[in-house]
Amino acid sequence: MPKGGRKGGHKGRARQYTSPEEIDAQIQAEKQLAREEEEQEEGGDGAAGDPKKEKKSLESDESEDEEDDYQQKRKGVEGLIDIENPNRVAQTTKKVTQLDLDGPKELSRREREEIEKQKAKERYMKMHLAGKTEQAKADLARLAIIRKQREEAARKKEEERKAKDDATLSGKRMQSLSLNK
Numbered sequence: 001m002p003k004g005g006r007k008g009g010h011k012g013r014a015r016q017y018t019s020p021e022e023i024d025a026q027i028q029a030e031k032q033l034a035r036e037e038e039e040q041e042e043g044g045d046g047a048a049g050d051p052k053k054e055k056k057s058l059e060s061d062e063s064e065d066e067e068d069d070y071q072q073k074r075k076g077v078e079g080l081i082d083i084e085n086p087n088r089v090a091q092t093t094k095k096v097t098q099l100d101l102d103g104p105k106e107l108s109r110r111e112r113e114e115i116e117k118q119k120a121k122e123r124y125m126k127m128h129l130a131g132k133t134e135q136a137k138a139d140l141a142r143l144a145i146i147r148k149q150r151e152e153a154a155r156k157k158e159e160e161r162k163a164k165d166d167a168t169l170s171g172k173r174m175q176s177l178s179l180n181k
Helices: 020-047 051-059 061-073 109-130 134-180
Strands: none
Touching: 109 134
16 A cells, blocks of 8 residues: 555644634633632632731732742742842843943953054054154165166166267268268
């Protein structure tokens, strides 16, 4: 028999989707149940008739709710033993009025190094333009040598041109003298 023998195997069965209306109805029902449970808990505390509990509930209803939530969150041995981690740092939220924006901001290591690098580069460029760095001195010496070479080349070229002009003039004179004879 081929793989998947008959049609409609366990894989690929028709799926049943829940409509959005049904989902909303389920959520509403869960919320309603939660409200009813809270009302029963509140009504149960007052019905006991214990004067200490009534006094406590009158003093701080909010703190009791917070303690109940805290007790519910604790699981296992945590409910029996009160442990606080000394290494845990509780995050404190600061108000906008408490923030100090005008004070000096501490830079990260990378930012500090980048700023130092830029300042060092600027100092080097100033010294380079003033001719105080080794590279600037070498550049100036090389430029002086090149200037001398160019001056000598220009002088030689000028002398050759003059010599050529003299030769052409003397050649013309000789020609004119020979023609005059």
